[in-house]
Amino acid sequence: MVNKVFNENNISLNKLSEMMSANPAKLLGLNQGLIKEGLRADLVIVDPEQEEAIDVSKFVSKGKNNPFDGQKVRGKIIMTIRDGRVMYDVKGDMQ
Numbered sequence: 888m889v890n891k892v893f894n895e896n897n898i899s900l901n902k903l904s905e906m907m908s909a910n911p912a913k914l915l916g917l918n919q920g921l922i923k924e925g926l927r928a929d930l931v932i933v934d935p936e937q938e939e940a941i942d943v944s945k946f947v948s949k950g951k952n953n954p955f956d957g958q959k960v961r962g963k964i965i966m967t968i969r970d971g972r973v974m975y976d977v978k979g980d981m982q
Contacts, residue, residue, distance in 0.1 A: 900935065928971040937963040947975060 898906075908929075912920030919927045940959045943951040967975040 900933070928968055930966075930968040931964060932966040932968075934963050934965050935961065937961070939963055 908920040910920070912918075919929060922928075922930070938959060938961045940957055941953060941955045943953050943956045946953075963977070964975070965977050966973060
């Protein structure tokens, strides 16, 4: 999404976050999707300048089927946080 929406269509990361988090949460009546005190801390930290080729063999997920395997993209996930706990850290420092 970062590559296709943010980079290729010049949409801001704030707008992308709104489209992928805040709006779906609002539609489902969930009190989340925003960075705000009292809400669940679910975050994806992205370096929008870092480039690399997608390599499904490096995926942490068991799901390896990806039509973009081998494609070079800009925007790398650095860390994911779910309910305040680090679930993935590119440095390998996971709780």
